[in-house]
Each structure stands twice: as structure tokens, then as C-alpha cells.
Amino acid sequence: MKSLPIELRTRALACLLECDPAAKVRMVLELAAHQRNGNWSVDAAAALAAPVGIPGRPSKPDLVPPLQVGRRSMATNEGRAMLVHALAHIEFNAINLALDALWRFPGLPDAYYTDWLRVAKEEATHFDMLSKHLATLGHAYGDFPAHNSLWEMVEKTSGDVVARMALVPRTLEARGLDAIPPLRAKLAQAGDMAAAAILDILLVEEEGHVEIGNRWFFHLCAQQGLEPMATYDELTLRYKAPVLKGPFNIEARRRAGFSEAELARFG
Numbered sequence: 244m245k246s247l248p249i250e251l252r253t254r255a256l257a258c259l260l261e262c263d264p265a266a267k268v269r270m271v272l273e274l275a276a277h278q279r280n281g282n283w284s285v286d287a288a289a290a291l292a293a294p295v296g297i298p299g300r301p302s303k304p305d306l307v308p309p310l311q312v313g314r315r316s317m318a319t320n321e322g323r324a325m326l327v328h329a330l331a332h333i334e335f336n337a338i339n340l341a342l343d344a345l346w347r348f349p350g351l352p353d354a355y356y357t358d359w360l361r362v363a364k365e366e367a368t369h370f371d372m373l374s375k376h377l378a379t380l381g382h383a384y385g386d387f388p389a390h391n392s393l394w395e396m397v398e399k400t401s402g403d404v405v406a407r408m409a410l411v412p413r414t415l416e417a418r419g420l421d422a423i424p425p426l427r428a429k430l431a432q433a434g435d436m437a438a439a440a441i442l443d444i445l446l447v448e449e450e451g452h453v454e455i456g457n458r459w460f461f462h463l464c465a466q467q468g469l470e471p472m473a474t475y476d477e478l479t480l481r482y483k484a485p486v487l488k489g490p491f492n493i494e495a496r497r498r499a500g501f502s503e504a505e506l507a508r509f510g
Contacts, residue, residue, distance in 0.1 A: 248277075248282050248283050248284040249274065249277040249278075249282055249283050249284070250283075250284050250285065250286055251274070251278065251283055251284070251285050251345065251356050251357070251360060252285060252286060252287075252289060252291060252345060252346045252356065253286075253289075253291065253346070254274050254277075255274065255342045255345040255346040255359075255360070255363070256291060256294075256342070256346040257270070258270045258271050258274060258342050258363070259297060259298055259299060259339055259342040259343060259346065260294065260296050260297065260298075260299040261299045262299040262300055262301055263301065264300075264301060264335060264370065264374070264384060267299065267338060267367070268338070268367040268368075268370060268371050271338060271342070271363050271364055271367040272364060272367060272368075274360065274363075274364075275360055275361070275363070275364035278357060278360055285353050285356045285357075287349055287350055287351060287352075287353070287356070288349060288350065289349060290349055291346060291347070291349075293347070293401070297343070298336075298339040298342075298343070298394065299339075300335070300339070301384075301385055302385075303384075303385030303386075304328075304332060304384070304385045304386070304387060304388055304389040305388045305389070306388070306389060306390065306391045307388045307389070307390060308390060309390040309392060311388065311390075312329065312387075312388055312389060312390055313325060313387065313388065315329070317429050317430070317432070317433040318433070320380055320381070321382075323380060323430065323433060323435055323438070324377060324380040324381065324382040324386075324387075325387050326426070326429075326430070326438075327373055327376055327377045327380060327382075327438055328377055328382060328384065328386060328387045328389070329387075329389065330373050330426075330442075330445075331370055331373035331374055331377060331384050332384070332389040333393065333419070334366050334369040334370040334373060334445075335370050335384070336391075336393045336394050337362075337366040337369070337370075337393070337416070337452075338363055338366040338367050338370060339394065339397075340393065340394070340397045340411055341359050341360075341362040341363035341366055341452075342359075342363050343397055343401075344359045344362075344407060344411075345359040345360055345363065347401060347404075348404040348407070351404070351459075355459060358455045358458075358459070359455070361451075361455075362451075362452045362455060365448045365451075365452070366452075369441075369444070369445055369448070370384075372441050372444070373441060376437055376438055376441060379437070392415075393411075393415055393416075396410055396411055396414075396415055396482070396484070397411060399482050400482060404459075404463060405460065405463045405464070405467070405469070405474065405478070406478045406481075406482055408456050408457075408459045408460035408463060409460050409474070409475050409478045409479075410478060410479065410482055410484045411456065412452060412453050412455065412456020412457070413453060413456040413457050413460055413475075413501075414479070414484050414485075414487070415484075415485075416449065416452060416453055416456065417453045417456075417496065417499065417501075418487070419445075419449050420446070420449060420450060420453060420492045420495040420496055420499060421489070421490065421491050421492045421495075423442050423445060423446045423449070423492075424446070424492060426442060427439050427442040427443065427446070430442065446495065450495055450498050450499045451499075453496075453499035453500065454498070454499045454500040457499060457500035457501060458500055460475075461500075471502070472502075472504060472505065487509075489509065489510065491509040491510075493506055493509060496509070
């Protein structure tokens with residue numbers, strides 16, 4: 244007897260609620276495999292209620308304000324481990340934000356949901372790679388404190404899909420396009436070529452994730468008759484998004500779908 248197709252939004256919510264990182268990664272990869280094999284459906288009309296426990300995450304790492312995370316000297320093994328841990332934490336949060344974008348917002352085309360499943364799968368792979376590399380440095384995810392800034396913006400924009408697309412992928416995640424190249428250079432200079440190779444993968448795939456955010460932001464603006472740049476400016480003020488500071492990776496941002504008018508703002 245043929246099994247019923249996997250409904251992406253409800254299964255994504257189950258993945259989001261999972262607290263164990265390894266289990267979350269496994270569940271996301273399994274969901275992506277179902278979608279790749281055609282064993283899926285989307286109930287875009289369902290108004291799913293947010294249960295207690297979002298996002299699912301382990302008891303460690305301790306979450307602290309950004310300035311309390313600690314300095315990361317590349318001259319020591321522990322310093323490199325702290326940097327890899329910070330990157331792993333960003334990717335763990337990124338799994339959750341992709342899953343949240345997938346389940347939370349009804350009434351969108353099927354392509355929206357499969358796009359965010361792709362993001363969740365790739366973020367899960369990034370987290371897995373970084374966690375395994377962290378183990379070679381003698382540490383595990385949870386060993387160092389981390390901050391929660393990325394998820395805080397996810398929570399702020401939980402009632403507005405336009406704001407979510409504007410302020411999470413194309414603002415906070417896009418900062419990674421600027422940050423990854425200098426971090427990669429530091430790790431390579433310190434001799435950690437394995438970590439540098441992981442960041443090469445991250446940069447390429449994160450461009451794709453930001454492009455997805457850009458594409459759906461512009462789609463929603465067109466659908467709702469909103470001027471994109473004016474809407475973005477209004478949303479950054481309303482939700483108190485961080486002020487972006489350079490230097491900016493203009494070419495990566497261009498590949499990720501930012502308009503030339505937006506790029507001109509970055510100087």
C-alpha cells in the first residue's frame with residue numbers, strides 16, 4: 244500500500260520543534276529526500292498554530308548578549324574552536340529560521356515552500372560539517388556561549404512575511420556574504436584549511452539563500468503593490484533592524500539578487 248505524501252509545512256514544524264541538533268539535521272535531510280523523490284504535498288491554506296517550544300534547541304550553548312560571547316584569537320586551538328562554534332551556532336539558527344519560514348506563512352505558492360526546504364537542507368548540511376570539524380578541534384556544539392540575535396528578528400517578524408523576507412535573509416543573512424571572506428582568510432592564515440574549505444561552500448550556498456529571500460521579497464512587494472526600497476526602509480525602522488556597516492561584498496550581493504539601486508547605497 245502506497246504511503247500518503249509528506250505534507251511539508253506540518254513536517255517542517257515537527258523538525259523545528261526537535262531539540263537535539265543531530266536529530267534535527269537527520270529529520271530535515273529526510274524531509275528533503277521525500278521532496279526530492281516526489282513524495283510530498285503542501286497544504287498552503289492550513290492556518291497552523293504556533294505550539295510552545297519554538298524553536299527546538301538544546302540546553303547548551305548558553306545564550307548571552309553578543310558582547311559577552313568572547314574574543315576568538317586565531318593563534319590558539321581554542322580560539323579557532325570558538326570561531327567554528329560561533330559559525331555552527333549561526334547555521335543551527337539558520338536551520339530553524341528556514342523551517343519557520345516554511346511552516347509559518349500560509350497562502351504562498353508551492354515554490355516558496357520548496358525553496359525554504361532547500362535552504363533548511365543546506366543549512367543542516369553546513370551545521371553538520373562545522374560540528375564535525377569542531378570535534379577535530381576537541382570541542383562540541385554547546386561548549387561555548389552564543390548569542391541569539393538572528394532568532395530574535397525571526398520572532399519579531401513572525402506576523403509579517405514581507406518583513407521576514409526583508410529583514411532576515413536579505414538583511415541579517417546577507418551580512419554573512421560580507422563576513423565570510425575575511426573569516427575564511429583568517430582561518431587559512433592560521434593553517435586551518437579544512438575550515439576554510441567549509442567556508443568556501445558556505446559562501447556559494449548562502450548567496451543562494453539570500454537570493455531566495457530577495458526573490459520572494461520582490462514577489463510579495465509586486466503582489467501587494469509595494470515599492471521595494473521604500474518598503475524595506477520602512478520595515479527596517481519599524482522592526483529596529485541593525486544598521487548595515489561595510490565593507491560589503493558587492494559582487495556576492497549582486498549574485499544574490501540585490502538591485503543595482505540597492506547596491507549603489509552600499510557605496
